[in-house]
Amino acid sequence: MSTDPIYWRTDQKKDLLERLEKLQAQQAALKLRVLAVAGDIAEETGAKDASGWMLTELLVDKAEARSQIKLAAGVAKYDLVAAGLAEGVVSQAKAHVITRALDAVEADPAASVEDLVLAEKLLVEYASQHTANELKNIGKRILAEVDPGRFEAAEAKALLREEERAARRTFFSSRDNGDGTIDIHARVSRAVGLRLRTMVDSLAQPRKWSAHDKGRHLPYDRLLGQAFTRIVETYDVNQLPRHGGHATTVFITMSIDDLRNDLGTAALGFDGEKISAAEARKMACNADLVPVVLGTDSEVLDLGRTARLAHPVQHRALRLRDRCCQAEDCDAPAAWTEAHHLKPWAEGGRTDLANMILLCPRDHRRIHDPNYGYERLPDGRIRYTRRT
Numbered sequence: 308m309s310t311d312p313i314y315w316r317t318d319q320k321k322d323l324l325e326r327l328e329k330l331q332a333q334q335a336a337l338k339l340r341v342l343a344v345a346g347d348i349a350e351e352t353g354a355k356d357a358s359g360w361m362l363t364e365l366l367v368d369k370a371e372a373r374s375q376i377k378l379a380a381g382v383a384k385y386d387l388v389a390a391g392l393a394e395g396v397v398s399q400a401k402a403h404v405i406t407r408a409l410d411a412v413e414a415d416p417a418a419s420v421e422d423l424v425l426a427e428k429l430l431v432e433y434a435s436q437h438t439a440n441e442l443k444n445i446g447k448r449i450l451a452e453v454d455p456g457r458f459e460a461a462e463a464k465a466l467l468r469e470e471e472r473a474a475r476r477t478f479f480s481s482r483d484n485g486d487g488t489i490d491i492h493a494r495v496s497r498a499v500g501l502r503l504r505t506m507v508d509s510l511a512q513p514r515k516w517s518a519h520d521k522g523r524h525l526p527y528d529r530l531l532g533q534a535f536t537r538i539v540e541t542y543d544v545n546q547l548p549r550h551g552g553h554a555t556t557v558f559i560t561m562s563i564d565d566l567r568n569d570l571g572t573a574a575l576g577f578d579g580e581k582i583s584a585a586e587a588r589k590m591a592c593n594a595d596l597v598p599v600v601l602g603t604d605s606e607v608l609d610l611g612r613t614a615r616l617a618h619p620v621q622h623r624a625l626r627l628r629d630r631c632c633q634a635e636d637c638d639a640p641a642a643w644t645e646a647h648h649l650k651p652w653a654e655g656g657r658t659d660l661a662n663m664i665l666l667c668p669r670d671h672r673r674i675h676d677p678n679y680g681y682e683r684l685p686d687g688r689i690r691y692t693r694r695t
Contacts, residue, residue: 328395328398329395329396330395331398331399332392332394332395332396332397332398332399333392333393333394333395335392335398335399335402336382336389336392336393337393338375338379339375339378339379339382339383339389339392339399339402340379340383340389341379342357342375342376342379343379343380343382343383345357345376345379348360356373356376357372357376358372358373358376378399378402378403378406381402381403381406381407381409381410382402382406384406384409385405385406385409385427387427387428387431388402388405388406388409388427388430388431390431391431391434396431396434396435397431397434398434398439400439401434401439401442403439404439404442404443404446405427405430405431405434405442405446407446408426408430408442408443408445408446408447408449409423409426409427409430411446412426412449412450415450417450417457417458417461418450422450422453422454425453426449426450426453429449429452429453430442430445430446430449433445447465448462450462463583466582466583467583467585467676467677467678470496470498470582470583470585471676473495473496473497474496474672476494477494477495477496478493478494479491479492479493480492480493497582498582506534506538507531507534507535507538508531508534509534510533510534510537510538511527511530511531511533511534585675585676585677621646621658621659621660621663622646624660625641625646625660625663625664625665626641626642626665628660629641629644629664629665629687631644631665632644632665632666632667632670633664633665633666633670633687633688633689634666634667634670634673634688634689634691635684635688635689635690635691637667637669637670639667639669639670641665643667643668644665644666644667644671645665645666645667645668645671646663646664646665647663647664647665647666647671647674648662648663649662649663649664649683650662664687664689666689670689670691673691674689674691677694678693678694679691679692679693679694680692680694
């Protein structure tokens with residue numbers, strides 16, 4: 308075999324890359340075993356821990372060294388993870404993800420020792436089928452796979468808490484660079500981010516193919532930027548007051564009972580990303596929603612009709628009637644509001660004025676939040692109460 312890979316056959320390159328990946332995992336396993344018992348290095352050198360010696364002698368940044376030492380301690384706790392590393396089945400990146408997920412299971416007061424053992428077994432098995440990033444998402448809901456009966460409700464509550472945190476952390480900022488460009492920095496919920504990413508990808512791909520056909524290669528991040536620009540440039544400004552704009556078509560997969568109940572989870576799109584039932588119901592008000600409703604045996608009962616959104620004429624009538632957000636303690640102007648179905652569309656609610664009120668985004672989210680109950684007052688306003 309020639310020493311220059313440019314002359315190698317494809318099967319030779321594939322074989323070497325596979326062997327190197329396995330060797331790297333085995334090398335990482337050995338290094339982590341040594342780091343797990345490297346406390347004597349610190350004692351001998353006078354450093355606070357082995358990371359100090361690694362910084363001065365190996366020129367490894369202290370944060371990276373401490374991360375490796377922490378991973379070594381974590382791997383030492385879990386025999387199957389350590390064995391997977393030694394066999395080259397589990398990479399160092401995957402070991403990091405698995406140990407963090409297992410630590411979370413161990414800290415869960417509802418999880419038993421048996422749950423932890425089974426979770427470790429499942430995650431190590433999944434390591435040969437998924438990337439580290441995919442494993443991270445699986446790890447978040449591993450207890451629901453260990454024992455669905457006990458942990459699915461807890462997973463739904465955790466998802467709801469995550470979405471509430473995401474709503475609090477959402478922001479948008481922009482800075483004029485003075486050179487004809489503006490930098491945009493934003494943080495949104497995963498549900499919104501996935502929808503935006505789908506939109507810009509769908510617009511960027513045809514540009515990519517067109518460039519390739521002409522023998523040109525354009526950086527994909529530039530194509531995504533151009534796609535985002537096109538979304539803004541072609542947005543119908545007449546839609547702005549309507550539900551805060553017209554959202555994308557999304558597919559929501561969940562059981563009909565979960566869609567109607569206060570608690571449950573739904574799969575967003577076709578990648579299995581989870582959102583809470585409350586978020587799914589809110590999206591049913593604001594999006595072109597195609598519900599894939601499942602029966603008790605997971606058979607598709609209805610690959611649904613697109614949710615009916617309020618017509619612009621209805622919006623104008625609602626603004627004349629309601630004038631502002633209909634929450635009792637809110638006076639947000641009608642231009643900032645969204646139309647809400649009092650009887651949800653998923654339960655047969657009609658898109659007519661008698662079944663709709665205006666709510667600002669904050670109160671619209673709150674009316675779908677299972678932590679709140681509400682009543683409609685005689686004057687038509689909504690009064691919220693916190694559920695205990």
